Amino acid sequence: MLHFVEFKKNYGNYPALTISDFNIDAGIYWIKGVNGSGKSTLLKSIAGILAFDGDIVLDGDISIKKEPVAYRRLVNFAEAEPLFPEFLTGMEMVKLFASAKDAQVGQEQYFIESMKMQSYIDRPVGTYSSGMLKKLSLVLAFLGNPMLILLDEPLITIDTESLKILYSWIREYHNKSVSFMLSLHQDLDTDERLEAVKLLVEGQTLSFC
């Protein structure tokens, strides 16, 4: 599903992450690692938000470097602490992402309703609480027809009812062959029946746990 080829991400002189040749099959992955180990750097690089040396190839032949548009359409990302333009409403953000991700018309309604966001989705994002912002970022990460969804710290900030909904979305999309990479500090809820393979970011590289 994902192949790292001579991947290297430096911040100035600091070599944050080096992954020379690494393959990840389709599935659900739990990215572990201590603070500052490079989990967000990894997810932002896979999402195409950070520049890096080398290449990341999706599904055998879709290179982020050679086919950035096709690649980005298939890889969605929710940041740990999302920041959006404060003057736009939640719905304007949703429409923007739906258009960029070629989402089918009306797809967003299911997500907005199941997360119970109808009462504030038309309000400017600047008026949102941190939990509301987090839920908006999660909705955006499910729009379109992604092959891979990257969720950085998805379990923080949102209430327990919303967490259950998020787990159900992950199960539903996984059943449709969508892969996930979740960076988490806390354990996954074993009652939620998510079979996740553990990956460890340690010593400025990535390995299976």
Ligand SMILES: Nc1ncnc2c1ncn2[C@@H]1O[C@H](COP(=O)(O)OP(=O)(O)OP(=O)(O)O)[C@@H](O)[C@H]1O
């Ligand atoms: N913009 C930046 N400039 C310089 N160094 C950075 C930058 N962003 C991250 N780093 C460094 O890269 C390393 C990895 O950071 P990263 O945010 O990826 O870690 P993380 O595993 O996500 O941490 P946490 O669990 O605390 O969120 C850290 O040493 C950090 O100081």
